[in-house]
Amino acid sequence: MQSLALVTDFDGTLMEQDVGDELMEALGVRSHPAVLAASARGRRGEIGSYDWIPVSYGQLAGRQRDVDAVIERVHPRAGAAELFAFCRELGIPITILSDGMEYYIRKLTTKFGLEPDNIIVNPIRYEADGSYRLGLQNDNEACRWCGCCKAKVVRELKREGRRVIYIGDGTSDVYGSSFADWTFARGYLADHLRSAGAPAFPFETFHDVLDVLQPHIAAFADGTMHGRRAAAGDPFCKFQ
Numbered sequence: 001m002q003s004l005a006l007v008t009d010f011d012g013t014l015m016e017q018d019v020g021d022e023l024m025e026a027l028g029v030r031s032h033p034a035v036l037a038a039s040a041r042g043r044r045g046e047i048g049s050y051d052w053i054p055v056s057y058g059q060l061a062g063r064q065r066d067v068d069a070v071i072e073r074v075h076p077r078a079g080a081a082e083l084f085a086f087c088r089e090l091g092i093p094i095t096i097l098s099d100g101m102e103y104y105i106r107k108l109t110t111k112f113g114l115e116p117d118n119i120i121v122n123p124i125r126y127e128a129d130g131s132y133r134l135g136l137q138n139d140n141e142a143c144r145w146c147g148c149c150k151a152k153v154v155r156e157l158k159r160e161g162r163r164v165i166y167i168g169d170g171t172s173d174v175y176g177s178s179f180a181d182w183t184f185a186r187g188y189l190a191d192h193l194r195s196a197g198a199p200a201f202p203f204e205t206f207h208d209v210l211d212v213l214q215p216h217i218a219a220f221a222d223g224t225m226h227g228r229r230a231a232a233g234d235p236f237c238k239f240q
């Protein structure tokens with residue numbers, strides 16, 4: 001079913017925990033003065049993750065062993081393996097799309113055997129020589145708000161002619177999901193879409209997602225499944 005594409009957020013979606021949040025909390029990053037200041041600016045709506053990430057993730061330089069210890073404690077959301085197996089069987093490509101850190105995402109997807117077709121994430125990682133790379137995925141010159149421009153990724157899948165099923169939970173998913181055809185939402189994203197009057201399927205585990213996908217996959221594939229969004233985007237997003 002190459003007409004479909006499944007896009008899932010990582011932190012708090014594919015994983016039960018928000019791994020980035022766990023790292024910031026456990027390693028004392030949140031209370032660093034520069035991070036406190038950047039977080040306050042974020043809460044006031046002055047900056048997005050594009051400006052917050054270099055400050056916060058910048059604090060993880062030289063701390064690979066500490067990061068490894070924290071990510072030992074996290075695990076996928078129930079039903080993740082079954083969802084991946086279902087997509088594999090039907091030939092639906094899976095993209096993990098994250099505004100987090102490449103290092104822990106690659107490590108955890110390998111550890112748990114959740115290998116997608118594509119991982120799109122901020123290139124923040126410990127290199128083999130022990131050096132630390134701090135980068136952002138966003139190459140959208142018209143908008144530098146998010147570290148990872150999820151909206152652009154979903155727009156590109158749409159341009160390839162695919163119908164996009166998006167699964168997410170957080171603020172970083174608001175823009176990406178606004179270009180998707182169907183959204184499965186929990187947490188902040190679910191509340192946001194509800195108040196915006198946009199349709200979304202609620203979920204807590206991926207068994208909930210499969211309960212919708214499995215009996216209706218033909219309708220998803222031909223575009224007739226109910227709950228389809230206009231895929232018109234979000235007025236906040238800018239593109240050239």
Ligand SMILES: [Mg+2]
Nearest residue numbers: 009011012170
């Ligand atoms: Mg998330």
